[in-house]
Amino acid sequence: MIIRGDEPEQVRLIKKLYKPGNYFMQGDEAVSYGAIFAGCRFYAGYPITPASEIAEAMARELPKVSGYYLQMEDEIGSIAAVVGASWTGLKSMTATSGPGFSLMQENLGYAVMTETPLVLVDVQRSGPSTGQATKGAQGDFFQARWGTHGDHPIIAVSPTSGQDAFWETIRAFNIAERLRTPVVILFDGVLAHTREFVRIPDIGEVEITYRKLPKNEEEARLPFGDPHGDGVPPMPLFGHGYFTHVTGSTHKENGLRDVYTPEVHDRLVRRIHRKIEQNRHVYEKYEEHFTEDAEILVVSWGVTARPSLGAVLRAREEGIKAGLFVPKTVHPFPGERMRELGKRVRAILVPEMNLGQMILEVERYVNDDVLLKGVNRIGGVPLTVEEILREIRGVA
Amino acid sequence: MIIRGDEPEQVRLIKKLYKPGNYFMQGDEAVSYGAIFAGCRFYAGYPITPASEIAEAMARELPKVSGYYLQMEDEIGSIAAVVGASWTGLKSMTATSGPGFSLMQENLGYAVMTETPLVLVDVQRSGPSTGQATKGAQGDFFQARWGTHGDHPIIAVSPTSGQDAFWETIRAFNIAERLRTPVVILFDGVLAHTREFVRIPDIGEVEITYRKLPKNEEEARLPFGDPHGDGVPPMPLFGHGYFTHVTGSTHKENGLRDVYTPEVHDRLVRRIHRKIEQNRHVYEKYEEHFTEDAEILVVSWGVTARPSLGAVLRAREEGIKAGLFVPKTVHPFPGERMRELGKRVRAILVPEMNLGQMILEVERYVNDDVLLKGVNRIGGVPLTVEEILREIRGVA
Amino acid sequence: MQIRFAGIGGQGVVLAGVVLGEAAAIEGLNVLQTQDYSSASRGGHSIADVIISNEPIYDVMVTRADVLVALHQLGYDTVKESLKEDGLLIVETDLVKPDRPYVGAPFTRIAEGTTGLALTVNMVALGYFVAKTGVVKKESVEEAIRRRVPEGTEEINIKAFRAGFEEGKK
Amino acid sequence: MQIRFAGIGGQGVVLAGVVLGEAAAIEGLNVLQTQDYSSASRGGHSIADVIISNEPIYDVMVTRADVLVALHQLGYDTVKESLKEDGLLIVETDLVKPDRPYVGAPFTRIAEGTTGLALTVNMVALGYFVAKTGVVKKESVEEAIRRRVPEGTEEINIKAFRAGFEEGKK
Amino acid sequence: MPEIYSKYPLIKYLRKEALPTALCPGCGGGTVLNAFANAVDGLKLDPRELVVVSGIGCSAWIASPYFLADTLHTTHGRAIAFATGVKVGLPDKKVVVISGDGDLAGIGGNHLIHAARRNIDITVILVNNFIYGMTGGQLAPTTPFGAKTTTSPYRNIEHPLQISETVSAAGASYVARWTTAHVYQLIESIKKALTVKGFSLVEVISQCPVQFGRRNRMKEPAEMLRWFLRNSVPLAKAKKMKPEELEGRFVIGEFVNRERPEFTEELNRLIDEVQEHFGLKEV
């Protein structure tokens, strides 16, 4: 049985349960409702601050929509169960924070290698290690990119508000399904625990994507092939009599292990990279404000994008030609657009709740003659409009 | 009891056991002997190809020098035991490969946060996921830098031959002890299993560093202070009656948890970063060949540095002004030297057994007018002199 | 307006913030509510922030509080710096000894007197705050309480809220 | 000189490579020895490479083999492309059917005949190889065998090596 | 690729293109595969009704890729956790985990225990060969006290985990231990395990002649089988023996066989209740 979020029965349940309207809710809840609207019907997780509210909301809501909530014995098992469930056709998710994200890295790599669609929410908290467990941060930017071993691509999106979290979660599921790949949501503890208005739409307003299934026996026999040239193999789900073989070892197009032939490895791993590279249109997303004529560009992401916007607006009021660039898909980084914007501005500020991570990506795309400066804050307290504004004034 | 590798009894044992001379041995064995010479007397690990030979050598040799070999139930437990042992004063090590390295990330971050000296050998194999388990690779370059959650610094060294592995292991221990920090050895499966001559020196030739111990009660009361201004607190070992409190949560100089005060977190995490930043002289190391007049610079590391040198030598024979830059400490990356060299050359080639990782670091330090090109190979087979030479010729 | 509630774990400070936020939401105002607390236990400080505005809100934290409602010395000490010079300080007078001008009452005793439950102190304080500031309507708060408190405890909480409101109106 | 031994797991191909490497090391030559095998089990191919040279060795793998010693069809098929056009091919004639000129003998049968143990086939082949190429001295190999084989099996292995050597001298 | 000539009909359960297996000659893993095929055949199960999950190790290769069903070859130690997701998604299929002692009871021991506790309807066939076979014969948490391995070159100073006993304590519905030499009983136990509703474990003591036998004076597979036969003690008899007497013995038989609520059934029942409670059922 495959539960599709757009089945009439599911639509009926959702319509009955979730009246469109504005709700005062936490960011974590917004993620959860986003997941349910996107069709997520399997959640396995392990409690951790500040992601536990996602688990709690899923435990409460999933049974209502015939979905499964599981609490596993740890985060390693959680993502493992999510992968297993995904192969049965369930849209699946887990959520965690830094320590759990570290533990999930091995199996996240497995999901990349086996091309298993799933969504992993990392609600970033102040690290390293246990750090300040109840405080938010943006310190896992590069862990999301490089946390698992070996060459691998990854897609990560990062919401900038509760409302955005609802929609970005849906987008994350759609990307995961479309490209048969895990997608990380780089959320943060500040927004996770912030209550705001979130508009819950009618399910009819939501566009939902499903993974490609094999059209025939032949496609089913090549679970890791590329029959459509888009790098995305149709996924022969378990339980349909396809006798699918799935392994995290290097495998041929038919799924069988071949860990000795260099060409097999090269072909597989490069195709998995190419799949992500050639489908930028599926996931690339950024927001721009006043970039047409900006002289000072603020590049920010996630929770910090919001005070950054406040600061840019204030700077404009003061007559400073400031602009804002917000990558919403942060991995792969929208480098080309960054390069273009970098050519037009005099100074770039990169506010982040960390000691400078996204700035290292920005650095790769901008020339030496642009002043590049981080605006960094650690300790669990978000950057404020005032602080960012001060930095803008400083380079104005 | 603290076992110091330079105690007369230990020196006697080593002199008796290991006669100076050339031995035909695997890279993994060279690492093991290096560790023993450096004073490593505790090893906890979990078998994994291609790192198991390190465990096997340690299991065989450690009892001879009164050291402890432990096999744990997994890699998470292995690095945990290593941290525990380090706090009793034992120089401690673990070794693993990709999947295990992923699992160790959480506790590697704990070691960074608690400033626990230890050495972690990652014998890189061909990933992602289980990939080609018996084949070597260089795909964990950035995982070593960013694998654990939250803002953290890391030091990683990477040997280029069996002989080098012996000495780099000693250097890794010395850095770990000097800076009270974990050090990663980015080794690889090719060299790990390659047998070559390794000269084992007399123990008298080996310079060995030990961690700073508190000089008095006052220093002991501040296990996370900075009494000497070098960012490195003396380490009050367990079992000495200091009543030391150690935590991976944000803590004050006295070790007690304070996870709410932003300044405490900021002070701690920035000092830990500063400790690494301000002590570059302790760990920065690179090799240069023909860089004085090079027009084409090959930048390579680890196992690939060796065919790179072969290729540069051949290119010189052919009259091509090629040079070679080999970071031996790969994290923090020797960026300043890279920047200097980058200014002098026309083209830079970066051969690596991956899809292009160190090249992303190089990119940050060189101008757009330099031709920058990766020479990449995955699939488990090392790059050859001939292949790299071909690329050099291609840009000559 | 930036409002900050400060107390210790167990005083229901976060719930007070959530109810206030919900009340503002009911009135169609822009509102953002956050909190800061010790790891899940009851000894440490507990802070709830509410920003209410007619404009879009860009800050995700209270930067300078217009009102600080302090229910416990520990909470007060933790955040007192954030209250504007001309801000309004409301305190639980038995448990907070402020070092600047304030208004307030023995909210815990009022709670015990009204509902028999010390832990309704949060609603008493909220009532007092609403009476003093008028930032939201009494009725909106009562509706918000009905939505947000555990089933079965609505009336008791509203009772406490009203007691505080009365005290604030004095 | 680049030498490659190829067989299947269980034939002791790696040990042959290691012994040859050690022998070269004993003679003070530069030597580098690597291997490639299936994950710990016996069904798959098993390859051992040895590079012996008077010069420093920069490659960490055999790029073009001067000699290929093939003990099994599977190993042969896996690496036969790497043998130089004018390279020397030595095969276990019962188990490998090469598609190019070769020399060789039924090494397994010789092993069984000499030591009673099929698994000394590696030493037989090594002896044959040394006889044919002379790249290292017989005595060095015998010393290397003593250092490298499990305690108690030195003599049996040397016996097999000598049998192969004799066969190679024929 | 030569044609398979074997007249053994159960070969139909295998992925022929992958044969012969990559396991060593005489590896007990092959016998376990044989026994498993017999059990499936005996129960007349359509392999389309099976999903087989494994971790990493030689024993994890038993079904991956050789058994012709949906097969999920996962990461080291995590097979049961993956299988949990599969079972929840496909509650009507038989989900089977076949993997090694190191994989399931070493690094993966926690998933084993918690799956047993949850009593999820998964059948685990744990191939206990006392060793980490695939990585070259290192100490396992099942290695007998005193035995030699590449990482206990002098002698093992640790005690082996009593897997069946521990999993019984954790709450499984069915637990049995046999050796490969007890192949008839083994087949019967696998059949029972596949039939029981709830978590079931069949621990199979199995020979690794190459990595264990060779270092412990049993080079020939058959020697190991004889060692198993010689040292096996039926559970009933073992209960009357002292711990010292049981040192180095293999207690065989059925440890538990009991009815307890099964996890996926409970989960689906809960969903029903909740939908009932909130009036979500279609009328």
Next chain:
Amino acid sequence: MPEIYSKYPLIKYLRKEALPTALCPGCGGGTVLNAFANAVDGLKLDPRELVVVSGIGCSAWIASPYFLADTLHTTHGRAIAFATGVKVGLPDKKVVVISGDGDLAGIGGNHLIHAARRNIDITVILVNNFIYGMTGGQLAPTTPFGAKTTTSPYRNIEHPLQISETVSAAGASYVARWTTAHVYQLIESIKKALTVKGFSLVEVISQCPVQFGRRNRMKEPAEMLRWFLRNSVPLAKAKKMKPEELEGRFVIGEFVNRERPEFTEELNRLIDEVQEHFGLKEV
């Protein structure tokens, strides 16, 4: 920081500057700390001879930072593995792990079992409050069947892990279970556990009034203590009862108390043997 006035002499074992603890009013964790101090005092142990290790959770805060000894506050679930390294490095010290059910038997269950198997001389005091307290009251692997938590808002459909029973099966030298209400017996058991050579576990059923009690109709700490007293069954009696009768009961008492070779002793003995064998001993 006000002075501590308490006349209770055992307060000398605590880090006074950190008091009062950050635990909730009536949290059983405080009682466990009290009992542990009593056991240390009763044995006249110098706290310099102790190293206390914990994971993450409210119960992990019992000794970190409150108990005045070398204290290692580690990562979630891994305390026993860290403690293993400490014990090997300091074989003559008493190494104690005090942490929660989720920490030690949930995520960390595998280290628990393997330490028991290895029989390393570590004393584990496992505070079982049926819940993930610190993270706000989510389901734990110890939560009773049917109970409500924030992640089982309708009812828990899983079965709780029988920790003491499972660890006994895995091979510990000493295992006992008490509740905080059985504080005298608890102190005696901790004393025994600290004295026994080998791995020892004292499982303490403990009240979390805030995250467990509140959601399961026991808001007052004392109510929970009375619940413990009402439902406790001594081991001897429990052996005569049926599983159904034991549902929801707490079996208390000593599960095992036996002598087995201890790991660090064996390890040091092995070193001795090896050095002897290679003629490395100084003459």
Next chain:
Amino acid sequence: MTEEAKTDVEKNGYLVVGKAEGIVEIDVDTFLCKGCGICVEMCPRKVFEWSKELSEKGVHYPVPVNAEKCIKCKLCELLCPDFAIAVRW
């Protein structure tokens, strides 16, 4: 505070002392006490009563008003999660 025949209750800074001459002295540290009620509820002799006033923590604390009934079982002292009680004689 209730006055009982044989128990003297006095406050000394954070300390509340109940003395039953010749029998027992029971001390409660109101800085440490969090008012959980375990002592009040579990004392087999109902030695404690709740304070009327709030402590600095904002909680009522136990007052050993009936110290003379104490059987010195020390249960209160041992169960107190906050080391706030000492029973001495």
Next chain:
Amino acid sequence: MTEEAKTDVEKNGYLVVGKAEGIVEIDVDTFLCKGCGICVEMCPRKVFEWSKELSEKGVHYPVPVNAEKCIKCKLCELLCPDFAIAVRW
């Protein structure tokens, strides 16, 4: 190959067949067989003997020369790790 009174042994491609008319037919697939010896050693009736020649794999394989002694216990078939044996009647 040993010739026994009642057993006919013949080779058919990779298959070695031992037929004892009216009793049993035992087939060994020498492509699958790895020569582990389990059947040879564990057969209660010593039905198998080792081949003189090596198979393609380089191993000796079992030849059911004494098929007529077979008691059809199928132990060889069930124990064979490589599905190489079929005992049929």
